[in-house]
Amino acid sequence: xxxxxxxxxxxxxxxxxxxxxxxxxxxxxxxxxxxxxxxxxxxxxxxxxxxxxxxxxxxxxxxxxxxxxxxxxxxxxxxxxxxxxxxxxxxxxxxxxxxxxxxxxxxxxxxxxxxxxxxxxxxxxxxxxxxxxxxxxxxxxxxxxxxxxxxxxxxxxxxxxxxxxxxxxxxxxxxxxxxxxxxxxxxxxxxxxxxxxxxxxxxxxxxxxxxxxxxxxxxxxxxxxxxxxxxxxxxxxxxxxxxxxxxxxxxxxxxxxxxxxxxxxxxxxxxxxxxxxxxxxxxxxxxxxxxxxxxxxxxxxxxxxxxxxxxxxxxxxxxxxxxxxxxxxxxxxxxxxxxxxxxxxxxxxxxxxxxxxxxxxxxxxxxxxxxxxxxxxxxxxxxxxxxxxxxxxxxxxxxxxxxxxxxxxxxxxxxxxxxxxxxxxxxxxxxxxxxxxxxxxxxxxxxxxxxxxxxxxxxxxxxxxxxxxxxxxxxxxxxxxxxxxxxxxxxxxxxxxxxxxxxxxxxxxxxxxxxxxxxxxxxxxxxxxxxxxxxxxxxxxxxxxxxxxxxxxxxxxxxxxxxxxxxxxxxxxxxxxxxxxxxxxxxxx
Numbered sequence: 001x002x003x004x005x006x007x008x009x010x011x012x013x014x015x016x017x018x019x020x021x022x023x024x025x026x027x028x029x030x031x032x033x034x035x036x037x038x039x040x041x042x043x044x045x046x047x048x049x050x051x052x053x054x055x056x057x058x059x060x061x062x063x064x065x066x067x068x069x070x071x072x073x074x075x076x077x078x079x080x081x082x083x084x085x086x087x088x089x090x091x092x093x094x095x096x097x098x099x100x101x102x103x104x105x106x107x108x109x110x111x112x113x114x115x116x117x118x119x120x121x122x123x124x125x126x127x128x129x130x131x132x133x134x135x136x137x138x139x140x141x142x143x144x145x146x147x148x149x150x151x152x153x154x155x156x157x158x159x160x161x162x163x164x165x166x167x168x169x170x171x172x173x174x175x176x177x178x179x180x181x182x183x184x185x186x187x188x189x190x191x192x193x194x195x196x197x198x199x200x201x202x203x204x205x206x207x208x209x210x211x212x213x214x215x216x217x218x219x220x221x222x223x224x225x226x227x228x229x230x231x232x233x234x235x236x237x238x239x240x241x242x243x244x245x246x247x248x249x250x251x252x253x254x255x256x257x258x259x260x261x262x263x264x265x266x267x268x269x270x271x272x273x274x275x276x277x278x279x280x281x282x283x284x285x286x287x288x289x290x291x292x293x294x295x296x297x298x299x300x301x302x303x304x305x306x307x308x309x310x311x312x313x314x315x316x317x318x319x320x321x322x323x324x325x326x327x328x329x330x331x332x333x334x335x336x337x338x339x340x341x342x343x344x345x346x347x348x349x350x351x352x353x354x355x356x357x358x359x360x361x362x363x364x365x366x367x368x369x370x371x372x373x374x375x376x377x378x379x380x381x382x383x384x385x386x387x388x389x390x391x392x393x394x395x396x397x398x399x400x401x402x403x404x405x406x407x408x409x410x411x412x413x414x415x416x417x418x419x420x421x422x423x424x425x426x427x428x429x430x431x432x433x434x435x436x437x438x439x440x441x442x443x444x445x446x447x448x449x450x451x452x453x454x455x456x457x458x459x460x461x462x463x464x465x466x467x468x469x470x471x472x473x474x475x476x477x478x479x480x481x482x483x484x485x486x487x488x489x490x491x492x493x494x495x496x497x498x499x500x501x502x503x504x505x506x507x508x509x510x511x512x513x514x515x516x517x518x519x520x521x522x523x524x525x526x527x528x529x530x531x532x533x534x535x536x537x538x539x540x541x542x543x544x545x546x547x548x549x550x551x552x553x554x555x556x557x558x559x560x561x562x563x564x565x566x567x568x569x570x571x572x573x574x575x576x577x578x579x580x581x582x583x584x585x586x587x588x589x
Contacts, residue, residue: 022544025557025575025587029064033057034071036581039078039185040567043111044085048567048576050584051076056092058111061574064586068114073107077185079197082130084139088112089162091130091139102126106141108165118165125156128181129196133204136221137162140209142196144176155179155213159224169224179213180237183314197314198240205248212246216255218269228269232257236292239311239320244296249330254303256293261305261328273333278307278326291322297349297358299371303330304358309346310425319345325360325369327376337369337376347427350434352447355379359447361424361436366445380450384424384436384443430529430548442531444551454551530555532568532575543568543575545589555589 035052042048047067048059054074058067072094073081082091090111095104104127108117125145132139141158147170154172161168173179182198196213203210208227211217215232219225234257236242244256252272253264259277264270278291295306308323323346327337344363351358356372357379370379426437433453436443443455529549537544537556541564545555557575559566565578573589 022554022556023589025555025589028062028574028586028588030583030585031059031064031066033578033582033584034069037565037578037584039076040576040578041078041081041083042567042569043083043088043090045088045112046569046572047111048584049078049081049090049111050578051078051081056081058114059584061569061572061576061586064584067112070109070114075193077197079185079195080127080129082132083111084132084134084162086134087162089117089139091132091141093127095127096122104143106160108139108160108162117163118160120158120160120165120167123158124150127195128155131157131202131209133159133209133221134162135204138168138221142173147172157219157224159221171219171224171226173211173217173219173226174214180234182237182240185314198237198242200241200243200245203246203248210246210248210253212243212255215257216246216253216264216269218266230264230269230271232262234258236311236320238313239292239318240314242292242294242311242320244293244305247296247298249298249303252330254296254330256296256305259291259293261293261296261303261326261333263330263333275326275328275333276335278305278322278324292320295349297351298330299351299353299356299358301330302336302371302376303328304349304351304369304371304376306346306349306360308342309348323362325349325358327369327371339367339369345424347424347436350427350429352429355447357447359427359434361427361443363424366434366436366443368447368450380447382445382450382452385452385455433548435531435548442533442546442548442551444548456546456551456553530570530573532570534564534566545573557587557589 033050033052034055034057037050038053039051040049042061046061048061050057050059055069055071056073056076057069059065060067070092073092074094076092080093083089084091088111090109092107092109093104094107095102097103103122103124105122106120108119109115110117123141123143123145125143128142128144130139130141138159139162141160143156143158145156146153147156152172153176155174155176155178157171157173159168159170160166181194181196184193184195185197199213202212204221207221209219209221211219215230215234217229218227220227232255234243247254248266251266253266255262255264261275263272263274265272278293291307292311293305293307294309294311297304304325304327306325308320310317310319322340323342324338324340326335326339328334329336342362347361349358349360356370358369358371360367361384365384366382368379369376424436424438428435428437432448434445434447436445441455441457444453445451446453529547530545531548532543532545535542535544537558540558540560541562542556542558542560543566544553546553559577561577561579567576568574569576575587577585577587579585
């Protein structure tokens with residue numbers, strides 16, 4: 001992924017004045033890399049991790065100094081170099097051999113020093129993913145292998161203590177091949193590798209962890225005992241994160257599979273109810289798994305579900321239909337509401353708790369569904385229209401239809417350039433306002449007044465960037481769609497604090513960074529009102545900063561590279577440009 005920010009931008013007539021006075025970024029430092037940057041990420045303490053084909057390296061974001069280099073971690077990705085939230089521990093692995101002969105060694109690395117905290121003996125099998133359960137001081141390693149005796153093939157879970165690395169338990173979760181894997185990030189074209197990056201993270205509550213890889217498996221996190229398994233035929237497995245994250249409400253677990261929503265008894269895994277196939281709303285001749293239910297949100301005793309939308313295969317982004325929203329009674333699954341008129345795409349759902357309203361957008365409107373009564377009803381429907389029109393050059397390229405909002409833009413671009421199609425993909429809450437994001441536009445909406453202060457469209461510098469932007473915003477939508485589920489997850493529990501304190505007492509270096517962490521948290525609060533976008537800057541390619549409170553573009557940095565690879569550290573207002581194949585240039589706004 002090129003950047004965590006929702007990317008791509010344009011110059012609009014109303015933006016010329018503010019763009020002329022946009023504050024240029026100051027170059028902080030530049031440093032050489034040991035190889036081409038294949039992936040990059042920022043740790044919880046702000047250090048910069050960079051993965052090359054042959055190593056993982058860490059850099060001080062303020063000075064550019066290389067903090068450490070580990071060259072045994074080859075062909076890694078951000079997915080398989082997993083940070084344990086709230087700790088300075090990074091779980092990495094090194095593998096020898098191939099296919100069924102692979103032997104894997106796991107390392108817990110102190111990402112502040114690059115030194116090993118612990119490492120495991122070799123495990124025979126293919127690494128698939130790491131699950132962090134910090135409140136129990138555990139890292140659960142997921143491996144396709146043959147087990148300790150080499151005679152029990154399956155998808156295995158190995159739970160290791162975070163402090164000393166000792167194995168606590170193991171479990172054969174499923175038969176080999178039962179869990180559908182997806183193309184790994186940075187996978188080679190000729191010898192592709194697969195992993196669990198197509199799934200949302202497991203959900204932890206108390207002493208039980210719920211794995212979503214094959215419906216739902218409930219495992220005792222202390223002993224590794226399988227409490228129950230509710231296996232579901234999921235469908236749509238060609239897409240990443242196309243099924244809703246598991247959600248817990250009271251004594252039930254909710255999920256989606258095969259075009260349906262289901263409710264399970266949390267204690268036994270028994271199916272309490274399973275909805276009719278959502279695809280039945282689109283016609284009886286549709287395929288059984290036609291509808292992909294990718295998000296569940298609760299408002300009181302009502303469960304809202306978003307189905308369809310833009311999904312990633314790991315190599316392309318596809319709009320999967322049908323698209324719409326349904327609402328069911330959480331107790332019995334009874335239909336309460338259905339919206340199936342979405343045009344040209346649909347975003348994630350955002351819940352406004354005080355108003356008991358669910359907000360989402362399609363390619364033409366922003367919708368609000370009021371769930372305060374006996375049945376949900378439409379509270380508002382606001383057309384998406386750009387307040388600031390495009391410059392003459394942009395109009396000439398895309399067509400006059402762009403002046404009519406997203407719907408007009410889509411119609412115009414269908415005849416001009418299909419790569420520029422721009423249905424909204426994500427909705428975020430910024431303070432008490434909603435920001436609707438497409439790969440090329442932003443819209444600020446006030447649910448209280450049911451009005452928009454500003455809305456902007458930014459032209460991507462090329463078709464390639466338009467597609468990159470869709471990848472970024474689709475990833476953002478997946479995260480946003482899981483945000484409320486994560487809020488009830490493991491790393492916010494009181495037990496988490498206890499476990500992390502134990503880890504910190506053994507890793508004093510972490511405590512030395514608490515002041516920096518506090519400054520970073522403060523910086524995050526101060527800079528929440530900005531998003532950074534790739535666009536044309538002074539007739540060249542660069543990044544601009546948009547103030548989400550005012551809609552003004554008042555920051556910019558020129559990258560001057562045809563296909564820039566960059567990352568934005570939004571809390572600290574920095575841009576890291578991975579220039580060429582062997583260097584980083586850091587800028588500060």
